[in-house]
Amino acid sequence: MTTQRPDKPPNSAAREKKPVALENRDDMADGRLFSPSAARNREVIRDVWLKEGVTSGRVLEIGSGTGEHAMAIMKACPDLEWIASDLDPASRASVAAWAQYEGVEDRLVGPLALDASTPPGSWGVEPGLSALYCANMIHISPWVAGRGVIAGAGALLKPGGRLFFYGPFSRDGVHISQSNADFDVSLKSRDPSWGVRDLERDVVPVAGTAGLELKAVHQMPANNLVMVFEK
Ligand SMILES: C[S@@+](CC[C@H](N)C(=O)[O-])C[C@H]1O[C@@H](n2cnc3c(N)ncnc32)[C@H](O)[C@@H]1O
Incomplete structure (x- = not known):
């Protein structure tokens, strides 16, 4: 099956979007x-992800959003079990709809209604994870x-397990681009508790303090980073 985005999904703008992402998410009738x-x-x-070599075991994703990152990684790593989660019911x-569409629903757990600001012990996730993945959420x-x-990574990863963050980050007090600096200002104007x-x-x-050591920083397109921590 393909993950190509159709030119015009049939259900676009059919329902009011909650401001969980700073972009418009088109939708299909099946919920994708x-x-x-x-x-x-x-x-x-x-x-x-493939370069970092986490290709088996259980992964917890926090703030899964549409699920498209999960699909890309799950399809490339058939031995991964993926625990998806998000605060937002439509996400x-x-x-779940993407997992059905891609035929990977047997390896998907959840999606859980997990709020990252609550204690990890309340998330209903067993320790021993190979990785925890969180993209574009903490800003x-x-x-x-x-x-x-x-x-959560400190509590739930197995020894040697990895925490992956993807998104915009500054380095030692300095934004890595003017667009990230502008983005930071715009985030804080929406909500002072947000920010790069x-x-x-x-x-x-x-x-x-959670027992995690920085192992790698990958420079990504559009002034984003992937950072990898190891327990
Ligand atoms: C910008 S979207 C990113 C989605 C996806 N990770 C991506 O990169 O395409 C941020 C997501 O984080 C979720 N989110 C925000 N705060 C959260 C929290 N405290 N706990 C769990 N999820 C949260 C939102 O509902 C939203 O789906």
Whole structure:
């Protein structure tokens, strides 16, 4: 089956969107949502994932969104079990619909209604994960949610397990592009608790307290990063 986005999904703009993503997500009658940014970045993220070599075991994704990242990685890694999750019901329905469409529903757990700002012990996820994956979420949620993702990785990853973050990040107090700086201002004007997080000043110190060490930083298109931590 193909994941090509059709020219004009039949159900576009058929329902009011909740502001869970800063883009319009077209939708299909079966519940699949289409994220323009995921269409641009899912293959490059999948390639980094493959380079990092997490190809078996259980993965928890937090803030799965449409589910298109999960599909790209699951299809490339047939031995992965993927626990999807999101706060947003339409996003959870989309992940489930995508999994059916792609024929990987037997390896999908959930999607869980997981709020990253709650304690990991309440998430209903067994420890021993190979990886925790979180893309484009911790800049459009309060930092307590970002800290929650990291605490979840500390609590739920097996030794040697990896935490992957994808998105825009600054480095040691400096934005890596003017567009990221502008984006940070616009995020904070929407909600002062949002904002581009800093790898060295925000993420690494909290990760250290959770027993996670920074292993790799991958420069991605459009001034995004993938950062990989290991427990
Ligand atoms: C910008 S979207 C990114 C979706 C997807 N990861 C991607 O990159 O295409 C952010 C997602 O995070 C979810 N989200 C926001 N705050 C959350 C929280 N505290 N816990 C779990 N999910 C959250 C939203 O519902 C939304 O689907």
